[in-house]
Amino acid sequence: MTDELQRKVNHAIRLIQIAAPKNKPIEVSYSGGKDSDVILELAKMAGVNFRAIYKNTTIDPPGTIKHCQDNGVEILQPKKSFLKLIEQKGVPTRRARFCCEKLKEYKVLDDSIQGIRRSESVARAERYDEDDPIICRIYGSKKNHCNVCLPILSWTDEDVAEFIAERGIKCHPLYYDENGTFHPERRLGCIGCPLKSDAGRADFKAYPKLFRQVVKAECVWWSNHPNSATVKKFGSPYGLLAHDLFFKSYQDWQTVDNGLFGRMDWKSTLEKYFGIDL
Numbered sequence: 702m703t704d705e706l707q708r709k710v711n712h713a714i715r716l717i718q719i720a721a722p723k724n725k726p727i728e729v730s731y732s733g734g735k736d737s738d739v740i741l742e743l744a745k746m747a748g749v750n751f752r753a754i755y756k757n758t759t760i761d762p763p764g765t766i767k768h769c770q771d772n773g774v775e776i777l778q779p780k781k782s783f784l785k786l787i788e789q790k791g792v793p794t795r796r797a798r799f800c801c802e803k804l805k806e807y808k809v810l811d812d813s814i815q816g817i818r819r820s821e822s823v824a825r826a827e828r829y830d831e832d833d834p835i836i837c838r839i840y841g842s843k844k845n846h847c848n849v850c851l852p853i854l855s856w857t858d859e860d861v862a863e864f865i866a867e868r869g870i871k872c873h874p875l876y877y878d879e880n881g882t883f884h885p886e887r888r889l890g891c892i893g894c895p896l897k898s899d900a901g902r903a904d905f906k907a908y909p910k911l912f913r914q915v916v917k918a919e920c921v922w923w924s925n926h927p928n929s930a931t932v933k934k935f936g937s938p939y940g941l942l943a944h945d946l947f948f949k950s951y952q953d954w955q956t957v958d959n960g961l962f963g964r965m966d967w968k969s970t971l972e973k974y975f976g977i978d979l
């Protein structure tokens with residue numbers, strides 16, 4: 702281990718020891734990703750009382766539940782699955798991500814350790830201050846707050862890869878290619894997340910059966926909201942899904958929808974693109 706990484710490891714361990722309450726456990730917020738494996742190992746090295754907790758989103762990649770079980774992580778089930786939430790609220794979008802709040806961004810314990818890193822994105826670098834690795838996070842109201850320790854906030858992908866190799870940590874199978882080579886640049890997350898650069902299209906192409914279930918759930922929401930502005934605006938649940946997946950604005954979608962040959966058959970378009978029958 703390089704001297705620089707050893708310094709970061711020592712600093713992370715000290716932060717965890719400072720953040721951990723004396724008479725009750727601290728939560729290790731575990732997602733199944735490589736950063737979660739790192740903070741779990743650091744919590745063990747710190748010798749603190751902790752509970753590693755995975756909040757099942759019901760749409761994480763295959764192998765995630767088993768990876769959690771293999772690491773002795775406690776699995777919490779949601780009150781409603783992702784598909785049930787779609788039936789009630791419609792498909793989440795970049796601007797309306799109720800799924801995060803309902804499925805993973807909720808408080809369990811008063812104190813937690815999270816594997817957030819500033820190098821993951823420009824937005825995170827701007828949001829988190831490297832000099833403030835212990836923050837207070839509010840969940841709904843000020844009374845419902847959690848003290849959050851961010852021990853690897855300044856770590857790079859290279860730091861993570863080196864630490865994982867040094868400690869002999871076995872990560873989620875999706876981090877490895879067919880030759881068994883570890884790829885720290887890969888990121889796990891909810892299948893079809895609208896925040897991804899392609900709005901989730903590649904995920905749904907890889908898991909078309911899940912996309913079919915999403916469409917089915919969206920149709921339930923659609924049939925239960927016949928008078929909503931969205932229903933009147935898009936004409937069909939397939940048109941709405943096409944808008945969310947392929948277009949940056951309603952105007953762009955509308956231009957294609959009102960083409961020279963009449964309104965688009967969005968159901969057929971989705972079937973051809975994802976290779977499924979809807």
